[in-house]
Amino acid sequence: MTHEKVLVLIVLIGFASYFQTITGFGLGMIVMGATSGFGLAPVASIATLMSLVTLANSAAALPGKLHHIDWRAxxxxxxxVLxxxxxGVLVLEYLSASAAGILQLLLGGVVLYGGLSAALRPAPLAQRSNDRSFFVSGVCGGLLSGMFGVSGPPLIFQFYRQPLKLIEIRCALILIFAVxxxxxxxxxxxxxxLPSSICLEAALAAPVVMLMTVAARHYPPPLSSLATRRLAFGVLMAIGGSLVLCAVKALVR
Structure with missing residues (x-):
């Protein structure tokens, strides 16, 4: 990448790090979506870079917060997930391009519907779900990650529907994505x-990531619990819509 593209990428990563710290998710999805949309860098390279900077985000976001985590969930x-x-990777290898596109279209539709229905009824469940449902959400998230590089939606939906404090939800999601x-x-x-160029870009981005993460911890936006849940479900709708759009484009080619 040129120096200008690297600078734009680091600014984008900084913004996404702030968002992830206040919601528990979004770093990888925001940066992956923007870079692929504007053609800043190859998707595979950005995916590896996001894995590295996510570790920097979690290292700055989680200290002193581990007691808020529901460890069983x-x-x-x-x-x-693991x-x-x-x-998911193996399934994608065996599917034809058209079959993978149809599956992505269906998954995008499910994510879009789930985000919309949850946004209309953002109140959490009356009781915490059982451990089996958390395991299932992890399986679904892992499959999405292996096939399409998007692991968040099932996990985000699962945790944000729980009668948990927002800090408990944020810390849980950040820890899972860090693992x-x-x-x-x-x-x-x-x-x-793991090329040296990616490691260098991660080293350049890490101070910005940690600075924005600390800023989010000390200066979060004045959003209520309900508004934050609506924001989370709104992002889910955007993710589902983008999956549907990408699948439709691939199928009509």
Whole structure:
């Protein structure tokens, strides 16, 4: 990338880091969407970069907050995420382009519908869901990550529907995405797919990520719990819409 593109990318990562710290998600999805839309860099390179900067975000966001985490929910979701990422990659390899496009269209429609229905009824559930439902959300998130590089929607929907405090939701999601990112980084390093250029870009972005994360911790926007939940579900709708749009474009080619 040119120096100008690197600068734009770092500014974008800084904004997305602030957003992720106040909601628990969004860093990878915002940057991946913007970079692919504006053609700043190859998607595969950005995915690896996002895994590295997500670790920097979690390192600045989680200290002193671990006591807010529902460890049973996070553990169940993580057990579902890690193996299903591999399954998603293998399934995508065996699907034809048209079949993968149809599946992406269906998944995008489900995410869009889930975000819309939740936005209309943003109040949390009366009781916490059982551990099995967290595991299932992790499996669905892992499959989406392996097939389309978008692991967030099932996990976001699951946690934001729980009768938990927002800080508990944020910390849980940040931790899960950090574990997923660490797994991807280690796998990329083992496969020798972690180029020095990506490491350099991550090193340049890391101070900005940590600065914006600390800023979000100390100066969050004045949003109520209800407004934050609506914001989360609105982003889910945008993600679902983008999945549908990309699938339709691929199918009509």
């Amino acid at each position: 996070v553990g169940a979701a993580t057990l579902g 193996p299903s990422v591999v399954v 997923t990112s660490l797994t991807r980084v280690l796998f990329s390093a083992w496969e020798d797919h």
